[in-house]
């Protein structure tokens with residue numbers, strides 16, 4: 538029975554497809570979808586570039602930690618997080634204890650391609666986004682792995698294919714929750 542499946546949290550780097558695939562996953566499971574970045578923007582009444590500009594990354598991380606504490610406590614949701622969520626121990630703790638965490642893993646080439654045109658990620662507003670993505674990946678990949686119950690590799694597959702892979706992984710890891 539799907540109703541007993543805990544809340545699902547999606548982590549991974551910028552451009553992995555957390556927001557896009559998370560929405561599809563929520564729809565497929567008939568659950569509410571929440572994106573922590575959207576939630577933070579709603580609560581703040583401002584977008585992410587504005588928060589970074591006025592409050593710095595530190596201000597954004599404080600808002601993010603409060604949002605994650607609230608959102609990971611909700612039952613029956615699919616929650617897409619921002620790529621930096623794993624940097625704070627209290628976020629890792631909340632993700633680990635309150636639901637099933639899926640690491641959507643993407644290499645730097647894929648991340649670069651998918652984030653190139655979008656200017657809403659302040660950390661990539663730099664002359665060398667590839668170098669930034671690589672150094673973030675080096676630091677964060679072990680932390681994503683630390684919190685993840687499931688790791689799903691995203692290559693060239695379209696969002697629908699990623700959805701299929703996640704459903705297959707959930708069925709394999711949690712057959713008791715995923716009888717269809």
Ligand SMILES: Nc1ncnc2c1ncn2[C@@H]1O[C@H](COP(=O)(O)OP(=O)(O)O)[C@@H](O)[C@H]1O
Nearest residue numbers: 550551552553554555556557651694695696699
């Ligand atoms: N599997 C995929 N294949 C192709 N494009 C994708 C895929 N997943 C996401 N995208 C595209 O990549 C961009 C970033 O996706 P997004 O969901 O915002 O990533 P994240 O939330 O992990 O940063 C969007 O333009 C989205 O349409």
Ligand SMILES: O=C(O)C1=C[C@@H](OP(=O)(O)O)[C@@H](O)[C@H](O)C1
Nearest residue numbers: 550551552574619620621658659
């Ligand atoms: O990797 C990061 O530190 C960030 C990722 C972004 O979310 P996405 O991973 O959804 O792009 C957003 O939270 C913010 O720009 C910071």
Ligand SMILES: [Mg+2]
Nearest residue numbers: 555556618619
């Ligand atoms: Mg996102």
